[in-house]
Amino acid sequence: MTTQLQIGELEVDVVRKNIRNVHLAVLPPSGRVRVATPRHVDDEQVRLLVIGRLGWIRAQQAKFEQQPRQTQREYVSGETHYYRGQRYRLVVRYADAAPQVHIRNTQYLDLQVRPGSTVEQRATVLQEWYRERLKEQLPAVVAKWEAVIGQHAAAWAVKRMKTKWGTCNIEARRIWLNLELAKVAPHLMEYVVVHELTHLLERQHNERFRALLDGFMPQWRSYREELNGTMLAPFVEG
Structure with a gap:
């Protein structure tokens, strides 16, 4: 089950499933934040985890913003x-x-x-x-x-x-x-x-x-x- 948790300016996707450990990820290309957790972990625990890793999250998002990307392909000559x-x-x-x-x-x-x-x-x-x-x-x-x-x-x-x-x-x-x-x-x-x-x-x-x-x-x-x-x-x- 996926829910959204607002933490300051961050909107965090929280995915609860049958796993043992909590996993925090910052996903390209937009820097979306996702936390996968065991089902028993509550929102407050997720909030504390994210706050504790804010510096790392911001650094990852900055990398994605600076990374060059291919423009949308149209499959025409010259591309x-x-x-x-x-x-x-x-x-x-x-x-x-x-x-x-x-x-x-x-x-x-x-x-x-x-x-x-x-x-x-x-x-x-x-x-x-x-x-x-x-x-x-x-x-x-x-x-x-x-x-x-x-x-x-x-x-x-x-x-x-x-x-x-x-x-x-x-x-x-x-x-x-x-x-x-x-x-x-x-x-x-x-x-x-x-x-x-x-x-x-x-x-x-x-x-x-x-x-x-x-x-x-x-x-x-x-x-x-x-x-x-x-x-x-x-x-x-x-």
């Missing part, structure tokens, strides 16, 4: 689009043939669509191309890191997400990755794979979780900062 961390110039071609996408001369992303296609249709063609490319890359990356971490996920899938790069259903051992990871540099996608696999050893983002990541991927903190500092973050509300 900049990314694939595996590289920037490409989009060239839209119209033809009475099956839609397709090709990389040309390491500079151009050719998007072929039918005449009269809408923005949504052009977006769908390109997104499905990203989906297939990411799914092609995953098996080798997953095999590499499952061997290192010693854990095996029962299933992997790709979907669009608003607020996370990845998520892990620990009980089902199923991992979802954000479609936007097809656009970032390969080492950043690998960081998310390692992060989610590590949740099969430790559910919480606690000291043990961070220590495990230190052992598997010592540079994970710089990768996380790089990933969340890109213009390609998936956090589009609405």
Whole structure:
């Protein structure tokens, strides 16, 4: 159950569910504050937690305000689009043939669509191309890191997400990755794979979780900062 709690100028989303610990998050791109709590935690306890972390909350919100973002894409020729961390110039071609996408001369992303296609249709063609490319890359990356971490996920899938790069259903051992990871540099996608696999050893983002990541991927903190500092973050509300 989600409720809103007004704390000074802050409107805080409070999510009560069957968890053991309280989790405070500031969500991009707007800096919305969310607190996930066990069901027995009351509003006054949430209020005290938020007040005690106001400095940190303001710092996170300031980072989001300063972070550059891509403008809304219209999928027309001349736009900049990314694939595996590289920037490409989009060239839209119209033809009475099956839609397709090709990389040309390491500079151009050719998007072929039918005449009269809408923005949504052009977006769908390109997104499905990203989906297939990411799914092609995953098996080798997953095999590499499952061997290192010693854990095996029962299933992997790709979907669009608003607020996370990845998520892990620990009980089902199923991992979802954000479609936007097809656009970032390969080492950043690998960081998310390692992060989610590590949740099969430790559910919480606690000291043990961070220590495990230190052992598997010592540079994970710089990768996380790089990933969340890109213009390609998936956090589009609405």
